[in-house]
Amino acid sequence: MQIADFPVPDTLAARGALEIARSYQSPALTAHALRSWLWAEGFARIDGISGIDHELLYVSAVLHDIGTVPEFDNHTISYEHAGGHVAVALTAGAGWPAPRRRRALEVIVRHNWPSVDPTMDAEGHLLEIATGLDISGSRPEVLPEEFRREVLRAHPRGTLAAEFGACVIDQAARKPDTAARRLVDAGIIGKLAANPLESF
Template sequence: MRLADVVLPDSAVCSAAVDVAETYASPALLNHSFRSYTWAAAYGTAQGLAFDPELLFVAALLHDIGLVAEFDSHTVPFEVAGGSVAWVFAAGAGWSRDRRRRVSEVVVRHMGTEVDPAQDPEGFLLARATGVDITGRNVDDFPAGFRAEVLQRYPRLGLVEEFVRCFEDQAKRKPDSSAAAAIGNDLAARMARNPLERPE
């Protein structure tokens, strides 16, 4: 497994997703989004799981957009807000209604506990990849050398502090949200223990 083998999809839609993410996400959240796609695509390829790279890439780049001030919602969880942003983005990109629905589903489902890879390979891959990047769950899916390459390309840049701060804010305003559940499940400590915070 090598980083050079993970090719970022090259399309106008993907370029536009990068533009949106670079405009609104912090550097730490932006790199988290790129790493999430990288973990997801590398794992999916290694497992022989068929997935749509463009759909997965757009979802990965936008999956935390609901955490940024411009798209934060005081009424719905951040992943639901992000799914709505992804739907609107996809509409502007000219995607069909079904494809808009799919990218929205993938963004929303990344905070779920179980995603069936047979029913939603992109949702499964993004959920698994964000688990790797945030708390280190299933980090051993990737050899140490590959992890080092990814972290060199996309450094973490203080992700723990920023992410915990965002989730604590979400939890205060939306106590029934997935972010609140994560804070209640000791997110800060689990993030601090992530082996990706202590690369070999």
């Protein structure tokens, strides 16, 4: 398994998602988004999950934390809902039909669920377990070590632990009824610091 096995979708929506991420997010958050996409694709292959909408998965992964940046932060709804609506707007401009646009919102929202049934939402499940690896260090041994090393060389973690930790603490304080509060209460700060990917 290697990065070349997972080509970036050559579509208007995919290009637009990456442009938005790079324009508004820090390099560390954008690298996290791209690693999350690659981990999701890797888990799909390892776990035998087929029939994936790869463009949907890529766009959702690249934009899944865009709701944390000041320009898209929402004062009432969770950052994952805010980011999902950014994806809806982007994909509307790219010509996606309404049901597929709603899928981008669902996948981004569900990445913050404690778990997602792959038979109900394969892309949501894959993004949830991929971000679980990149943030909390869940199931690193499932993906080949050389693949993990290649992805981390291409998209280094940098200041992700400090940046994302501060962001989630802020979100939890301002919006205590959202998933950010649950993440903080579940020890996400310690999990970020102890993530085995930090030592690669």
